[in-house]
Amino acid sequence: MELLAFGKTGWGDELFYATLMTIAVSITAMLIGFFFALIFTPLKLSKHKLLNLIGNSYTTVIRGVPELLVIYLFFFGGSGAIMFVASMFGYYDYIEINAFITGSFAIGIISGAYSTEVFRGAIQSIDKGQFEAAKALGIKKHIQFYKIILPQMLRLAIPNLSNVWQITLKDTSLISVTGLVEIMRQSYVAAGSTRDPLFFYSFAAVLYLLLTFLSMKLINRLETKYSKGF
């Protein structure tokens, strides 16, 4: 227990901040994922062949390639890509991107592929009559989407999005390879300096379990709230 003391002697406070970092990265990545899903879901549902191909390749490639490989691509290629874009605008200095941004972006793109699939499934399972009824009533396209499709879609999507959240939360452990100090990285450092890997990695496992457990409780509440009839 001494090892977990707060202050200079133990690792308690470090691990506490690392846990907050894991939560912050997971939420940021999830939001970035939603942003990607917002772009790619319409593409996947599109009848246009090229747009459809773009949407499908995104989900197929990201879901078929290991997360770690995607993270390495961003970790090693991220600043290069930004510098390339900057050089087009006449900026030639070295740009280093923060590990938090690289990490959340990499995990966000992965999370986005799963969210896209969830949204696509949710939209497709909405009864066709709903679209037709809206059309027959002469409701405008965007109002139809926001007032009729979206509320029904969210209700269908929430249970599956909770799975995506779990995957995203667990995937954040992988960005420890980029040096961002989240739970896994902090445990690695603590294990190295105290020579007690078994304790610290087991404690990391407990922290992750706690996070998944608590977030499931929270999501279940949301689920009951949204599954009420309206």
Next chain:
Amino acid sequence: MDFELMINSFPRLLSATIITLKLLSMSLFFGLFIGLFFAVMRMSKNIIINKFAYGYSYVFRGTPLLVQIFIIYFGFGQIEFIRNSILWVILKEPYWCAIIAFALNTGAYTSEILRSAFQTIKKGYIEAGKSLGISSKIIFYKIQIPIAIKQSLPAYGNEIILMLKGTSLASTVTLMDLTGVAKYIISTTFKPIEVFIVAGSIYLFMTFLIHNLIKFLERRYNY
């Protein structure tokens, strides 16, 4: 685009794929037994056995695979008792540590897949078997298992693909699998995009093969 690097790195990545495939097949093989074992425990009416199996799958599905590998590879080596026992022959090798972690992890997911497959079998099938005087052992092997296999194929196919991606974590415990070699080439050449395209295509090709194999099996078991 550095096409020369892409062509040159292809054979190296391809030979690393063999390790990835070895890791995958070994962990799936052991994971299937672990999964079946825990699925049967989950269906037990004894509350302690049932809760134990539930706890196992909850812990392994609720924590990242990376933590599991690190506990087995770095953590177990710390215990004096393990280091002095015969287990150390296996646990000092990163290769076996990775396989143990993967097998335990995929076993937890497989047990859930199999459990739900067993639970969706209609009671009538078992009752029909019983009324024909077939022993419950044969009912289990000849009726329940074939139906469960068919039911669980799509979900198990997904699990195989997830496990294929999971094997990339072996590179964090010094194994040179496909991702490990890809990372090595990236960090020596600083050409992440080229290497990503080649390594990613190899992974996608494997995913494609697994996907089609499962589809083929689904059609075969569709009676």
